[in-house]
Amino acid sequence: MAESIPKIKILQGAAPDLSAATYQIHDESHTIGNALRWMLMKNRILWLQVKIPSFKSFVPVSAVSSPTFLSFLPPKAVDSPCRLIIKMMSDHPFPSVPHPSENVINVRIQMYDDLSSLDALVEALGNLDNLCESIEDTYLEDLRKNNHETWREES
Amino acid sequence: MAKDYDSRRLVHIGAERVSNVSSTDFPGHYPNEDHSWNLQKFKERLQVKIQRLSNRSIDFDLVGVDASIANAFRRILIAEVPTIAIERVYVWDNTSVIVDEVLSHRLGLIPLNIDPALMAFKSHTDDVATDRNTLVFNVDITCTRNPNPPPPKPNEEPSPSDLYLNHELLSKHLVWKPAGDQESVFEGLSPPGPTNPNIVLAKLRPGQAISMELHAVKGVGKDHAKFSPVATASYRLLPHIKITKPIPPPLGKKFQKCFSPGVIKIDPNTGEVSVDEENVRKDSVSREALRHPEFADSVELSRVRDFFLFNIETESAYPPERLFPEAVRVMREKISIIRNAAEALKAQLEGTTDVEMVEA
Numbered sequence: 001m002a003e004s005i006p007k008i009k010i011l012q013g014a015a016p017d018l019s020a021a022t023y024q025i026h027d028e029s030h031t032i033g034n035a036l037r038w039m040l041m042k043n044r045i046l047w048l049q050v051k052i053p054s055f056k057s058f059v060p061v062s063a064v065s066s067p068t069f070l071s072f073l074p075p076k077a078v079d080s081p082c083r084l085i086i087k088m089m090s091d092h093p094f095p096s097v098p099h100p101s102e103n104v105i106n107v108r109i110q111m112y113d114d115l116s117s118l119d120a121l122v123e124a125l126g127n128l129d130n131l132c133e134s135i136e137d138t139y140l141e142d143l144r145k146n147n148h149e150t151w152r153e154e155s
Numbered sequence: 156m157a158k159d160y161d162s163r164r165l166v167h168i169g170a171e172r173v174s175n176v177s178s179t180d181f182p183g184h185y186p187n188e189d190h191s192w193n194l195q196k197f198k199e200r201l202q203v204k205i206q207r208l209s210n211r212s213i214d215f216d217l218v219g220v221d222a223s224i225a226n227a228f229r230r231i232l233i234a235e236v237p238t239i240a241i242e243r244v245y246v247w248d249n250t251s252v253i254v255d256e257v258l259s260h261r262l263g264l265i266p267l268n269i270d271p272a273l274m275a276f277k278s279h280t281d282d283v284a285t286d287r288n289t290l291v292f293n294v295d296i297t298c299t300r301n302p303n304p305p306p307p308k309p310n311e312e313p314s315p316s317d318l319y320l321n322h323e324l325l326s327k328h329l330v331w332k333p334a335g336d337q338e339s340v341f342e343g344l345s346p347p348g349p350t351n352p353n354i355v356l357a358k359l360r361p362g363q364a365i366s367m368e369l370h371a372v373k374g375v376g377k378d379h380a381k382f383s384p385v386a387t388a389s390y391r392l393l394p395h396i397k398i399t400k401p402i403p404p405p406l407g408k409k410f411q412k413c414f415s416p417g418v419i420k421i422d423p424n425t426g427e428v429s430v431d432e433e434n435v436r437k438d439s440v441s442r443e444a445l446r447h448p449e450f451a452d453s454v455e456l457s458r459v460r461d462f463f464l465f466n467i468e469t470e471s472a473y474p475p476e477r478l479f480p481e482a483v484r485v486m487r488e489k490i491s492i493i494r495n496a497a498e499a500l501k502a503q504l505e506g507t508t509d510v511e512m513v514e515a
Contacts, residue, residue, distance in 0.1 A: 007496035018504070025493060031230040032489050034223040041181040044191035118501050125494040127192050129487055131224065134194070135217070136483040138203040142215075143476055153209040155351065 011106065020110040021117045026103065033105045039124040039131075045112050158432045160395060165457040170445040178221055178460055200461075205476075212468040213475040217390070218461060225390055225463045231482040232388035234377040237276070238471045239269040239290065241371045241381075248366040251324070251357045258357055262369060263381045265326050266350045268472050273340055274373045284370060286335025290347055292369040293330045296321050298359035322359050327352035329369065347371075350472070384471035384478060393462035394438040400453040402428040413444035436464060 005026050014021035025032075109117035142148075167174045182191045200219035207214040217225055244259040251258070275287045282288070298321045307313050315322045326349035333341070341347060357365060376383035396418070402410045404426030411419040417434040421427070440458065444450045469475045 007492060008500055010500070023497075025496075028489065028493070029230075031227050031235070032486075032493070035227040035486075038181075038221050038223040039192065042190070042192035043182065118497065118504070122494060122497045122501065125490050125497060127194070129490045129494070130194050131197060131220075132483050132487045132490065134198050134201060135203065135220065135224075136480055138201055139205075139215070139479055139483075142203050142205050148205040149207045151207065151209045153211040155211060 018116045018118050019114040022106050022108045024104050024106050028105050039128045164460050166460050168456040215465050217463040228482045229388050231485050232385050235375050235485050236384045236481045237271045237373050237375050238382050238384045239267050239371050241369045243370040245368040250363045251359050253357045261356050266470050268350045269347045270472050276373050286337050290371040291332040294367045297364040298322050298361050300361045324357040326354035384473050386468040386470040388467045390463040390465045392458035394440045395457045396430045397455040415439050
């Protein structure tokens, strides 16, 4: 039997305090990757940073999106070490991976103020679950109300 | 009264391009505005409204979520909501003109009426088949000449159904062979079989026969498209049409024809041209109006970025209204697996630092 693959792995190049790290999530794709990226972008820490007066001119470029690379980068003009960068690569050629056809996504999270990116990841996952729950509840509630048009479709 | 949306919610549609495509509702985009995650605020904005429901499809609006979320559900519906399909075919005899592998492929694509919740996944493809993870069907059919064909009609070719018996292998010829406690599991439900009994799988002539054993298992669409529970799962963004300058009544009809039927109203008395907000969703957003110089400055076309018009067609055992909750369930399962792994990783890392501190 092959060795069981961990669901999440921290890739090489992470800060010792995990303020910046790349997480490799096994057996996941853009389905969860993009939703997770969006939720990480909603991280409250960034909002607290933006509130500091010297950042009034802070206008980040909007999310760059392409099939394999998604990132959110504040402009270079901001003279601050603070960044929150979320990168997602589905086909990152990482040497320590046992198989060439990888079924993984890499999520890079860099935090302000040396906060833990792992905490941000756990928090984002929790928020994403709350979001799904409220969507499901709202859907089922509307279905129960039964005030939609019904019709018969022949196959 | 024309409906107005916050301009931040609109994707602008020009004659040759679209702009304001990306969402901007995240921290740091607007100075001194809090766009960080807030469940309460999200719930206030969230709307789900089911519009139409049939025995095969559902149309509903999902309003107030980001495209990444709506797209996750769409992708899960196509690729990750499980269904049951025929996975293994043991051919004892096949003398028909369709070769074994092509026939096997056709069999795999038959939609089955089995509720996937009643079955378990095989943990590995080479796992032993049990009554919990496999359903067995038999096919046994031999074509013969009809011993008593009806008298031939003049000037008409006799039809195969008159001349032969069992000249077509149809999906209804699949015979379920219950194993173990399957009979009690499916008691009271329609017996496992194809959703459509009349799918032609092979044509036969006298002397030809097919004898096979079929094993159906639970799987997901990302493994093979035959496991996909939906015929289509798609969404569009709600079109938004804003008339910025009144359209002169003589041009009303021409303006109306630039849009899909029912989208533009013309008042029969005053000739006033307006947008029918109830029907604006029917518009195909062809941008025809922008081609005419007389209209180009009078109308603004856009789509509402967080207003998704979902359409899901089922082609499986799931009733259409159950598909979306299934997708949400799959999504939450994925989240919980990753979250448990992340928390375990965190505990593991904290554990190692503690040990180091003790040693120091």
